[in-house]
Amino acid sequence: MHHFKFRDGTLYCEDVSLPDIVKEFPTPFYLYSHRTLLDHFYRIRDAFQEIDPLICFSMKANSNLSVCKTLVNAGSGLDIVSGGELYKALKIGCPPSKIVYASVGKTEEEIKSAMRSEILLFNVESVPELIMIDSVAKRLRKKAKVAVRVNPDVKADTHDYITTGTKEKKFGIDLKQAEDIFDNANKYSNVELKGLHVHIGSQITEAQAFVGATKKVLDLLDKGNIEIEWLDLGGGFGIVYNEEKATTAQEFADSIIPLLKGRSFKVILEPGRFIAGNSGMLVTKVLYVKTGTTGKKFAIVDAGMNDLIRPSLYSAYHDIKPIVARRTETEKYDVVGPICESGDYLALGREMQELIAGEYLAVFGAGAYGFSMASNYNSRPRPAELMVIGEEIKVVREAEKYRDLIRGEKIPKEI
Numbered sequence: 001m002h003h004f005k006f007r008d009g010t011l012y013c014e015d016v017s018l019p020d021i022v023k024e025f026p027t028p029f030y031l032y033s034h035r036t037l038l039d040h041f042y043r044i045r046d047a048f049q050e051i052d053p054l055i056c057f058s059m060k061a062n063s064n065l066s067v068c069k070t071l072v073n074a075g076s077g078l079d080i081v082s083g084g085e086l087y088k089a090l091k092i093g094c095p096p097s098k099i100v101y102a103s104v105g106k107t108e109e110e111i112k113s114a115m116r117s118e119i120l121l122f123n124v125e126s127v128p129e130l131i132m133i134d135s136v137a138k139r140l141r142k143k144a145k146v147a148v149r150v151n152p153d154v155k156a157d158t159h160d161y162i163t164t165g166t167k168e169k170k171f172g173i174d175l176k177q178a179e180d181i182f183d184n185a186n187k188y189s190n191v192e193l194k195g196l197h198v199h200i201g202s203q204i205t206e207a208q209a210f211v212g213a214t215k216k217v218l219d220l221l222d223k224g225n226i227e228i229e230w231l232d233l234g235g236g237f238g239i240v241y242n243e244e245k246a247t248t249a250q251e252f253a254d255s256i257i258p259l260l261k262g263r264s265f266k267v268i269l270e271p272g273r274f275i276a277g278n279s280g281m282l283v284t285k286v287l288y289v290k291t292g293t294t295g296k297k298f299a300i301v302d303a304g305m306n307d308l309i310r311p312s313l314y315s316a317y318h319d320i321k322p323i324v325a326r327r328t329e330t331e332k333y334d335v336v337g338p339i340c341e342s343g344d345y346l347a348l349g350r351e352m353q354e355l356i357a358g359e360y361l362a363v364f365g366a367g368a369y370g371f372s373m374a375s376n377y378n379s380r381p382r383p384a385e386l387m388v389i390g391e392e393i394k395v396v397r398e399a400e401k402y403r404d405l406i407r408g409e410k411i412p413k414e415i
């Protein structure tokens with residue numbers, strides 16, 4: 001469910017029509033729906049209400065300050081993966097007691113600043129990292145609060161690049177080693193082992209993998225006689241991009257909650273895509289329609305893989321629709337960007353109404369891993385981010401300008 005809907009053939013974001021928005025703002029731009037962000041947050045919160053989890057929105061899905069602040073104001077915490085995300089999280093006033101920090105490669109500097117900020121938990125991904133955290137804590141005369149991220153060796157039904165919980169992946173610590181860490185907790189005298197963390201991947205549409213991973217973690221707790229305060233079950237709840245049947249928050253909750261009843265720890269969830277994915281779209285203009293030598297049609301648009309890399313990187317499907325529907329014959333199009341790469345496309349062989357130069361397309365499901373993965377490749381300024389809040393359209397990040405492209409560059413006089 002989201003608030004991007006057609007009314008009489010015209011696309012609206014909440015109560016604002018897309019034709020009105022493109023009149024005012026040059027494309028390409030990202031467009032977020034404030035109401036949809038909140039709806040999705042409440043949906044998870046309500047589904048899991050019985051166990052009252054701490055929900056930490058996964059910032060890497062969308063780290064726009066206004067998006068994150070919308071959620072923080074609604075009670076969300078944040079799941080961060082870098083010092084930069086910590087900086088942004090604190091900037092918008094997220095209580096450190098609601099910040100959890102995962103990443104296989106936290107630097108000493110990043111660990112220091114997170115510890116000084118007194119975040120809730122470091123989700124630790126290796127023994128050497130744990131040793132580093134212990135020594136930083138000692139120097140700062142603090143106790144570091146840590147959860148051990150386990151790799152449960154459970155395969156999620158998703159793209160290989162976004163699978164994280166199988167044993168050949170770099171993430172987490174295997175179950176045996178995790179048990180050893182708890183057995184030898186006294187080795188890490190500046191660390192408080194507070195919890196366990198597990199995150200098996202992203203865009204998971206079946207609850208089964210979650211159930212499997214949760215059971216393995218609970219087994220570890222019981223077998224090892226391990227006491228924890230926090231069980232962080234990660235994120236990964238999938239959404240509908242195309243025709244996949246995505247499990248609803250309620251269905252995920254119904255299959256996971258029974259496993260957790262009667263336990264004394266608190267649960268953390270880290271949804272990213274579920275909250276932001278369908279809360280945003282990328283809006284782009286058709287520059288040219290070109291017929292290739294084989295007769296194939298290309299719709300060349302003003303957004304490319306630098307703006308939205310998911311199709312190129314994961315062969316991801318994004319629904320694309322003209323913002324005004326016209327009754328025409330349909331045609332198949334490759335919707336491609338201006339970037340000098342054959343892999344630069346938003347859709348291949350997509351059946352659509354006959355497209356004409358100058359019309360606008362909405363690329364749905366671009367609110368997560370959209371702008372946050374955008375780059376300046378081909379020296380293209382990154383697009384603006386807009387948010388509809390009630391009746392109003394707010395610029396929540398300006399489009400970059402050419403001068404932003406050279407910020408920080410220096411030309412030595414020897415050149």
Ligand SMILES: *Cc1c(COP(=O)(O)O)cnc(C)c1O
Nearest residue numbers: 058102202235236270271272273
């Ligand atoms: C990316 C990530 C998430 C969020 O994943 P989604 O699929 O966007 O829900 C949660 N936790 C960790 C540790 C992650 O790396």
